[in-house]
Amino acid sequence: MNKIFEIPLYAYERSADQDAETPVRRKVVVVGAGPIGLGAAIDFAQQGIEVVVLDDNDKVSFGSRAVCYAKRPLEILDRLGCGKPMVDKGVEWNIGKVFFDERQVYQFDLLPEDGHEFPAFINLQQYYFEEYMVNRVRELQEQGAPIEIRGRNKVLKVEEKTDHAAILVDTPEGQYHLEADWLIACDGATSPIRGMMGLDFVGRIFEDNFLIADVIMEAEFPTERWFWFDPPFNKGQSALLHKQPDGVWRIDLQLGWDIDKEEEKKPENVIPRLKAMLGDDVEFELEWVSIYTFQCRRMETFRKGRVLFAGDAAHQVSPFGARGANSGLQDTDNLVWKMKLIFDGIADESLLDSYDYERIHGADENILNSSRSTDFITPKSDMSRVLRDAVLDLSEVHEFARPLVNSGRLSVPCTYDGSPLNSADALLDGPARTRPGSPCPDVPLGDEFLLPKLGDKFTLLTIDAEAPDSIEESGITVTRLALSTKTDPTQMLKERFLGEAESGVYLIRPDQHVAARRPSFDETLIRAAIRRAIGKE
Amino acid sequence: MSDLNLTPNIAGADDFYAELLATHEGLSKADSDALNARLVLVLANHIGDRAILSQALAAAALKSEE
CATH class of the missing domain: 3.30.70 (Alpha-Beta Plaits)
Known part of the structure; x- marks a missing residue:
């Protein structure tokens, strides 16, 4: 029986674009059909934005590669319509054991917090992960969504023009020209596009x-x-x-x-x-066997005119902590809603500056964590090895040393502290974990959960607070989601969103990050917060 | 905020120093280095205060105060 990664899932087919007299202009072209490129494309298609994915191959990832997927990306994938099959297939784990020399020095339990729809982590081969994403693309196509994957379409050249990117593509039947209003480069750590454009990666x-x-x-x-x-x-x-x-x-x-x-x-x-x-x-x-080396680095900026970089193409980390694919999915989660607002004429292109700010913040956090894990796992001097071994020896006997053992700090989403899209925190007794810039934690609501209710639109979440059912501001409709701690048997809504506060009003972005929060609804301030969240204040 | 104590603070300083040497007695260079490393970690955890630890690292590096 053939393995899934041996079967062409998006075999080459001739596109009408190859026979056009002048290059066809596409709205969005995504380069790379890995987890990040497919994630971006599905998100665009779900928003009704025409998207073409070009990939130089026609199969899913060869070998398991990125194998560990964290809760936040799974929540994003659920919004994209393919999170649940991944969890059903994946292996959940909570126990980790640490061995030093011939003995087990200790074991830990991730002790995942209750009240989340998705597990802390699953292990799943990247080929299954990509297969489920391709299945989702096929499902969207059946529903008439404007999404297309072109296998064995290798990008040879990218030229930056004022209002588009000009692309030269090679196929088994020769070359063709294509234009993209916007090009999203998700072509991996060795990003040929980054190289063609002569951009740094230090x-x-x-x-x-x-x-x-x-x-x-x-x-x-x-x-x-x-x-x-x-x-x-x-x-x-x-x-x-x-x-x-x-x-x-x-x-x-x-x-x-x-x-x-x-x-x-x-x-x-x-x-x-x-x-x-x-x-x-x-x-x-x-x-499957492979040998890898790695670097911890990122581009100075993730945008060059009409070309945006996401995932490993924009930033690379060591594998310890599973911060590669997991952070890449958060890149496109951050990017696509902003582009949708620009396409709809609601936001200006300058909103994309916040993609750079927020995701560079995320990349730097991941690079810091994965560099530290690497320094612990592979000591580079005699004394760093002596100290590392001292930590391990002590960890077997004394509990205090265990937090110092660093075999990878597992991926968690970052809070966009200091983002220009955030409004100042006005819920002063509120929990730190839901301060402006934070990804919303999930909460059980009876038989359902909070995050699917937030979806991918701006939401005004009110908890024991009054507010209008919807607000129109600057072309955006913000719909209210009214919840109460009186119908919160687990008290997790209170614990995660109110803390010591009596009531709360949260403005939540389409990527489910908190833009603003206050104890009660104030029309002037909420309208200002909406404008700020789209780069207009 | 408290500051790192850099004035004499150990009662029976000579006894402590002798005990420190005795703990290293008979150890190879590698084993002594390992013991020192463990000792640093044990003491650092006891202190706990990050600001004090930073001051201690600077003091040990023989850096003068700003």
Whole structure:
């Protein structure tokens, strides 16, 4: 049986654009059909915006690659209509074990907070993740949504024009020209578009190599994340074991810097390493092997005229903490509603400056966290290794040292503190987690949850407070969602949105981040907050 | 905000110093380095106060106060 990543899911088909006399102008062209490009395209299509996705390949990701998906991206994917199949297929886990040398030093439980529709994390091979997104694209197409994926359409050239990007595309049947009012580059860490446009991508290179292997086995290992520092089967290095669906296990082995990559990838070299780790008696089959190195870096700005960069094309992190795909989905979640307002003539192009501000803020947070994890996992000096080992030795005996152990700080969404779209916090007794700029936490509402009710439009959430059912301001209709702590048996609405406050009125953006909050409705101030949230105040 | 105490504060200073040396007695250089590292972490956790810890790091680096 063929694996899903061996089947062309968006095989090349000739497009009428290839036969046009003059280049056809498209509203939005997305380059790259990975998780971020598909996420952007589905979002545009759901908003009724015409979008064409170009990809130089015609299949989903080869191998598991990005394997760990966090709650916030799953909530975004639910809004995009494909979060639930991912959770159904994915493996949920909460327990992590940390090993040092030959012994387990401690274990932790992520203890996910109750009252969220989506789990803290799932493990899922990137090929399934992309397959479910492609399925969603097909479903939207059946409903007549203006979305198209063009497989084996490789972008050769991008030229920046005043009001569009001119693109030269290569296909199995030759080249053609295409124009895009807006081009969204989601073409990965090696972004050819970034290179063609001569844009910078600076940061820190980590001199290390990691072998990743997808192994199919019937094993007794529990559904837990196991991380080894300096294990006997990989002396001086680290190792990670994680469970994926279908009896596939993901293994990451640190190899160090001075190695022969091609040699190390050969099964005759990989298999003995895995046997040393798993034990001689475990039967397994190799599904995929790859070697990666990584850098922590970002572009200086994520926008160049009519070209916007998202995901790994804009910023790259180490894999520790699952901050790559997870943060990329938050990029497009931040971008698409702003572009929709610009297309509708409601906001000015300058609103896109806030994409840069907010997502650079997010990228810097992710780079900081993943660089620190990398420094802990792969100490670069004798003394950093001595200190690292001291933390691990102490963690076995003393609880205080455990928070210092850093095998990856798992992805959490960032709060856009200081964003120009935020209004000053006026709910002074309110919880810090829902201050302006924060992503709304989910809350159970009877049999339902809060986030699906917020959807992808501006919402005025009132809790034990009066307000009009809707407000029109600057071309935007803000609809009220009235909730009460009197019908809040879990008290989670109160705990997450009111804290010590008696009542609250929240202005929530289409990406479910808080724009403003106050104790009660004040028409003048809420209207100002709406204008500010679209870059008009 | 409290400041890092850089005046004599250990009663029986000579006894403490002797105990510190005794703890390292007979250890290899690598084991002594590891012990010092663990000691720093234990003491840092006891202090806890981030501002004091920053002052302590600067004092240990023999940096003069601003």
